[in-house]
Amino acid sequence: MGKQALEIFRESLPVLQVLSDPNRQDILLLLSENGKMTVNEITEQLPLSRPAVSHHLKLLKNAGVVGVEQLGTLRYYFLSMQDSVDLLRRLLAALERDCL
Template identity: 90%
Template sequence: MGKQALDIFRESLPILQVLSDPNRQDILLFLSENGKMTVNEITERLTLSRPAVSHHLKLLKNAGVIKVEQLGTQRYYYLSMQESVDLLKRLLVALERDCL
């Protein structure tokens, strides 16, 4: 693996790690199907506690996969994956170039 591919791979690790969890995958699916959702709306669809869902949302937000918008007293979570997808595309190109 070339240095550039390795650098991109290391930069991609937080995204890959956050996407590996089935509960976070479910959350992303809910957001893709429903648009903006509150933590309570997401919790209603999962078998997890509200604090557990909040923790997963925090990890997704920190990885740059979702964003949050405050409207009044409610926080609405929504997908924001363009930068992550672009990074993963760069990783695939570098891996194809350097490793195949």
């Protein structure tokens, strides 16, 4: 693996790690199917507690995979994956260039 590919891989690790959890995958699927959702709306659809859903959303938000919008007292979560997808595309291109 070349130096640039390794740097991009290391930069991609937070996204790859956050996407590896099945519960977070389920949350992303719900958001992709339903658009903006509150923690309570997500919790109603999953066999997880509200604190567990909040924890997963925090990790997804910190990795830049979801965004949050405050409307009154409600926080709506939504997919925000463009930067992550662009980073993973850069990783794939670097791996193809340097490793194949």
